[in-house]
Amino acid sequence: MVIFIPFISGxxxxxxxxxxxxxxxxxxxxQGIRKEHVGLAVLICLVSDAVLIFAGIAGLGALLSIAPWFIDVARIGGATFLLVYSFFAARRALSPRGMDTSASTPPTPRRTAVLxxxxxxxxxxxxxxxxxxxxxxxxxxxxxxxxWVFGTGATLASILWFVGLGFGxxxxxGFFASPRSWRILDAVIATLMAVLAISLLFPLIG
Incomplete structure (x- = not known):
């Protein structure tokens, strides 16, 4: 019972x-709505989370705390990627047709989804x-x-969330059957990505 407490906490x-x-x-x-490479995208997120969780438990967190430059590099790289992603999402949102799920819409290449x-x-x-x-x-x-039991619980949380989100x-x-709904979603995603990119750069600017 005692060992179960860290699991629930994790x-x-x-x-x-x-x-x-x-x-x-x-x-x-x-990806889940479009049914494109869902399992692969979910698996990448699951494995990545598990690696990061147990790396932190093993002591990587202490190493990162004394190497703040690594976080700054990640901030710049992440912000740049998010701004590019935001640009393409905004372009889809402004398109007359949006990004629908019809057969005429080209699927996302597997390599693009993975990267x-x-x-x-x-x-x-x-x-x-x-x-x-x-x-x-x-x-x-x-x-x-x-x-380690705590890490197992945290990893299970990641599994439950990504599997539920991706396949659910x-x-x-049905809601996204019309191009207009996709344009709304892409507009939200574009805004979200841009805000996140700015929030990443703000500590560096300040």
Missing amino acids: LATGLSLIVAIGAQNAFILR TALALTWLNPHVYLDTVILLGSIAAAQGDPGR ARYLR
């Missing part, structure tokens, strides 16, 4: 950090601040073997 903490509107979640939602999923995960500095440093610090307080998004296809 599950709850993981969900509290991951269940939020962000670039990664917006991408998975869009986008990787970039949205590994170029996001918040991943290192929240997943590696924060979760790693909380896990360290659990002692051994509690910290298809039930929204």
Whole structure:
């Protein structure tokens, strides 16, 4: 029963950090609605999260805390990628047809989906601040073997969220049957990506 407490704590903490509107979640939602490379995109996010979670528990968080330049590099790279992503989403939103799901709409290439999923995960500095440093610090307080049980709970939270989001998004296809709905979604995504990019650059500008 005692060992079960860190597991529940990890599950709850993981969900509290991951269940939020962000670039990664917006991408998975869009792939799920379009039914394009959903399993692959979800798998990349799951494996990446698990690697980052257990890296933080193993002590990578302490290393990052004394190498702030790495976070700054991630901020610049992530902001640049998000601005480019925002530009293309805005262009789709302003298109008369939008991005619908008809047969005439070209599917997203597998390579593009893979690179986008990787970039949205590994170029996001918040991943290192929240997943590696924060979760790693909380896990360290659990002692051994509690910290590894905590990490298992946090990883399960990631699995539940991404699988539910990616494969559950298809039930929204009815709403997104019209190009207008896709234009609205892309407008929201473009705005979200731009805001996130600015928020990443703000600490550097300030």
